[in-house]
Amino acid sequence: MSEKMHNYLALEEVMLALDARGGDDEYLADLVRDVMDTIWFRLEDADRAVLDARASLLDAPPLFEPTTPTPTQALVDAAVRARQIAWKGEKP
Numbered sequence: 001m002s003e004k005m006h007n008y009l010a011l012e013e014v015m016l017a018l019d020a021r022g023g024d025d026e027y028l029a030d031l032v033r034d035v036m037d038t039i040w041f042r043l044e045d046a047d048r049a050v051l052d053a054r055a056s057l058l059d060a061p062p063l064f065e066p067t068t069p070t071p072t073q074a075l076v077d078a079a080v081r082a083r084q085i086a087w088k089g090e091k092p
Contacts, residue, residue: 005047008039031079038082 011032018029
């Protein structure tokens with residue numbers, strides 16, 4: 001598994017956990033989604049195909065259960081910084 005794919009899946013787990021908590025954590029989930037978008041467009045075509053294929057597996061069990069606690073301020077800061085980099089067109 002590529003490092004980018006690993007990072008994408010790790011962020012996905014955090015995002016799902018935040019979505020499951022609801023409330024104010026949904027805002028944090030949106031920040032994580034923004035970072036995931038940045039990584040998505042940098043993934044290899046094969047990695048994106050694997051992720052896309054998951055949607056077609058109707059009865060497949062999830063890859064993981066969302067168990068990650070609410071992210072620390074450092075993760076939120078990293079998400080905001082990554083989004084700022086993406087807006088400027090810089091590479092992380």
